[in-house]
Amino acid sequence: MIFGHPDAHIVMNTDINSTIETTTETREELITRLYETCFPPVARFIRKKGGTLEEAKDLFQDGIVIYYEQVVKGQTTIQSDESQYLLGIVRHLWSRRFNEIKNLEPLPPGVIALGNEKQVDPCIKALSKFLLQSGQKCMALLQAFYYDKISMDQMAKKFGFASARSATVQKFKCLEKIRDNVKKSLMSYEDFFE
């Protein structure tokens, strides 16, 4: 499955059985490569700051999530100076974690500003239950479109729909299921809707 944005040039392969469609990189290959090439400079930085290997791993995971989301949104392309880019994100995350406000490291160009809350905090687990109620296929389909940003044509191919239009209809049906579950569970909190 190829990432949605035309500049991404990476293939997502979360499903072992999915076919790698082109010679471009799978998500697994991308993550592995990022560890091999970008983790050592990150580790040196964290060590210099007095941090531990566990802290380096933790911040690097956050950095990859942010980098991935930027790439699939088309807000950045896979960089030739990826290592510096990812290090920039980690330096920023480190500054935030230890409230080095005065010396807050700037984000690399192209990375959208992070909110006051840590952008990659574990999501509210309660929300995921709505998705679980929609069934496996819907979960995969919605994730592929809204999170991994793959195109409807690629969706049709991956999920076996006759056309992009059929995939679109199914996507909205799945979304409707989740939305209705959300509505049902919020009905008891009438104030929420006011």
Place this chain on the structure above:
Amino acid sequence: MRISLNKIKSIEDHLLKKNSSEEAVLFEAKIILDTDLRRDVIAQKLAYDAIHCYGQDQLREEIIQIEKIIFHSPRYTVFQKLIQSIFN
């Protein structure tokens, strides 16, 4: 597409900012006047949040699995020694 799905699409266009500024203003007015629509918009926004959380969890899980391999598999001994030397 059936009517209810078209409604979902119009809310999506609004929430994901696919509308023109004129359409967005008109839609905001509809949200103020129509309680049911308002509820649908709030619930749909939460649905997108749920999908984002799910996608992020899946990605994070994949990263953790790959990290385990890189830090423990004999295939990556050179890498492991390099990292050890940084923290020793």
